[in-house]
Structures are given as C-alpha cells and as structure tokens.
Amino acid sequence: MENVLVIAAHPDDELLGVAGTIARHVADGDTVTCVVCSEGATTRYEASAVTELQACGRRAAAVLGAREVRFLGMRDQHLDALPILTVIQAIEAVVQEVAPTIVYSHHWGDVNRDHKVVNEAVMVACRPVGDAYPRSVLLFETPSSTEWSWPDPATAFVPQHFVDISTTIERKLEAMACYTTELRPAPHPRSLDALRSRAAYWGQIIGRAHAEAFVVARQVR
Numbered sequence: 001m002e003n004v005l006v007i008a009a010h011p012d013d014e015l016l017g018v019a020g021t022i023a024r025h026v027a028d029g030d031t032v033t034c035v036v037c038s039e040g041a042t043t044r045y046e047a048s049a050v051t052e053l054q055a056c057g058r059r060a061a062a063v064l065g066a067r068e069v070r071f072l073g074m075r076d077q078h079l080d081a082l083p084i085l086t087v088i089q090a091i092e093a094v095v096q097e098v099a100p101t102i103v104y105s106h107h108w109g110d111v112n113r114d115h116k117v118v119n120e121a122v123m124v125a126c127r128p129v130g131d132a133y134p135r136s137v138l139l140f141e142t143p144s145s146t147e148w149s150w151p152d153p154a155t156a157f158v159p160q161h162f163v164d165i166s167t168t169i170e171r172k173l174e175a176m177a178c179y180t181t182e183l184r185p186a187p188h189p190r191s192l193d194a195l196r197s198r199a200a201y202w203g204q205i206i207g208r209a210h211a212e213a214f215v216v217a218r219q220v221r
Contacts (some may be wrong), residue, residue: 001029001030001031002025002028002030002031002100002102003030003031003098003100003101004022004025004030004031004032004033004100004101004103004104005030005032005033005035005094005095005098005102005103005104005120005134006018006022006032006033006035006103006104006105007032007035007037007078007091007094007103007104007106007118008032008034008035008036008037008105008106008118009036009037009038009040009106009112009114009117009118009221010036010038010040010076010114011036011039011040011041011053011054011056011057011071011179011182012040012056012057012060012176012179012182012190013036013106013115013142014034014036014060014069014086014141014178015034015060015064015141015172015176015179016141016142016144016177016190016214017140017141017142017143017146017213018104018140018212018214019064019171019172019175019176020139020163020165020169020171020172020199020210020211021104021163021165021212021214022064022065022066022162022166022213023064023065023165023168023171023172023207024163024165024167024168025068025102026064026065026066026129027047027065027167031067031157032064032067033066033067033068033069033094033100034057034061034065034068034069034070034117035069035070035072035091035094036057036070036071036072037072037074037079037081037087037091037118038072038073038074038075038076038077038114039053039071039074039075039076039077040053040070040071042075043077043078044076045054046179046199049181050073052181052213053162053179053181054071056178056179056180056181056182056183057069057071057178057179058169059178060175060176060178060179061175062173063174063175063177063178064171065154068129069116070094071163071189072090074087074088074090075081076114076208077113077114077167077192078168079113079114079117079118080113080114080117082114084117084120084164085119086093087117087118087124088124088125089212090121090198090212091122091125092125095125095126095134096132099132100134101134101136102135102136102137102138103126103133103137103191104135104138104139104140104214105118105119105122105123105138105139105140105141106118106119106122106135106140106142107119107139107140107141107142107157107215108120108139108150108155109146109152109155109156109157110142110145110146110149111145111146111148111149111150111178112142112145114195115142115145119139122137123137123217126213126218128218128220130204133221134151134218135218135219135220136173136216136218136219136220137216137217137219138161138214138216138217138219139214139215139216139217140212140213140214141157141159141213143189143190143194143195143198144189144190145186147189157195157213157215158215159202159213159214159215160214160215160216160218161213161214161215161219162202162205162206162211162212162213162214163212163214164203164206164208164210164211165203165210165211165212166203166208166209166210166211169196169199169209169210170194173192173196174196175194176192177192179214184199196210197213199212
C-alpha cells in the first residue's frame with residue numbers, strides 16, 4: 001500500500017491534472033492526502049469565498065475517497081511575496097508527518113507564479129536526505145496554466161509517466177463539479193468537456209480511453 005501526498009497551490013489544482021489518478025490510488029487501497037497551500041479566493045472573490053472553496057474541496061475529496069484535504073491558508077497569488085523558506089517549512093512539516101512514498105505536485109513550467117513557488121518548495125521539502133524521503137515525485141499539468149506558459153523547451157510539459165484513468169474519469173469529473181465557482185463553460189480548459197477531452201488525448205498517447213500525464217522529477221525503485 002502506498003502513502004500518497006498531493007500538494008497543490010490553489011483549491012481545484014489538486015483535481016485538474018491528477019484527480020483520476022487519486023481515484024485510482026484509492027481503488028488500489030492506497031491512502032491519499034491532499035494539501036492546498038493558498039486560500040485561492042481573495043484576489044478574485046470576497047473573503048467569505050474562502051470558506052466555500054474549502055467546503056468544495058472537502059466534497060471533492062470525499063467523492064474521490066481521499067483521506068483528507070488540508071488548507072494551509074496562504075494568501076492567494078502572493079506566495080512569491082513570502083520568503084521561500086516559509087513555504088518550504090509549511091510543506092515540509094506535512095511531508096514529515098504524512099511520510100508519503102509518492103508525491104504529486106505542480107510542474108515548474110506553469111504560467112502561474114504560485115504554481116512555480118509550490119514546485120520549488122516541494123522539491124526542497126522532498127529532497128533525498130536520509131531514508132524517509134518520497135521515492136516518487138511526479139509533476140502534473142494544471143489546465144489553464146501549464147499550456148499557457150511561455151513556449152520554452154526548457155520549461156515545456158513533456159510527460160514520461162502516464163496513468164490509465166479510463167475507470168475513474170467519471171469520478172474525476174464528478175469531483176471537479178464540486179468546485180462550482182472554478183468551473184468554466186467549454187471550450188475553457190477548466191470546463192468538464194475540456195477535461196474529458198484532455199484525458200482522452202493523453203489516453204490516445206498510450207492506447208487507452210483516458211489517461212493523466214506526469215513529468216518524473218524523481219523515481220527511485
């Protein structure tokens with residue numbers, strides 16, 4: 001049984017690129033914990049939306065069967081205004097408590113600055129020191145961020161690891177539907193239709209109906 005930790009910047013980021021994989025882990029008997037670093041609301045909504053987003057996140061976690069979702073409450077779109085050590089230490093505390101064997105987090109090439117900061121902090125918090133570090137660190141895409149980044153080969157999302165989510169795609173979409181304020185109408189990348197199409201595209205790459213794709217930051221066997 002694997003102990004899985006998903007570390008995301010904003011509410012719904014823990015679903016967009018990895019929810020089908022979370023559901024697969026749960027079906028396989030693994031334990032999944034999700035962490036959301038930023039409250040994800042105050043640059044776009046009233047402060048009261050923070051509570052609603054957290055409620056959406058908990059409903060989505062229940063749909064997927066995740067053990068829990070934790071909200072660290074950092075200020076939305078201001079993670080780069082914090083000392084990076086502050087973000088690292090907050091994430092590191094969860095990593096040490098949960099002791100995951102597999103960690104999923106943001107790709108370093110995303111256009112969103114909060115995503116970049118979380119990626120940097122995760123790589124430090126999960127550094128291979130001692131015997132307890134995560135053996136797998138896999139980086140997911142975030143639709144409406146990863147594909148909108150500058151087209152630089154050094155930062156492009158080029159996945160090497162794929163998970164067949166043909167049996168969990170509906171669960172992924174059901175979980176995403178819990179985030180009513182974050183969904184957008186098609187053809188926006190955060191629409192349910194677009195998420196289904198994206199999973200179908202990655203599935204075509206590996207000869208399956210639906211898949212999610214990841215960049216391998218580290219894999220120890």
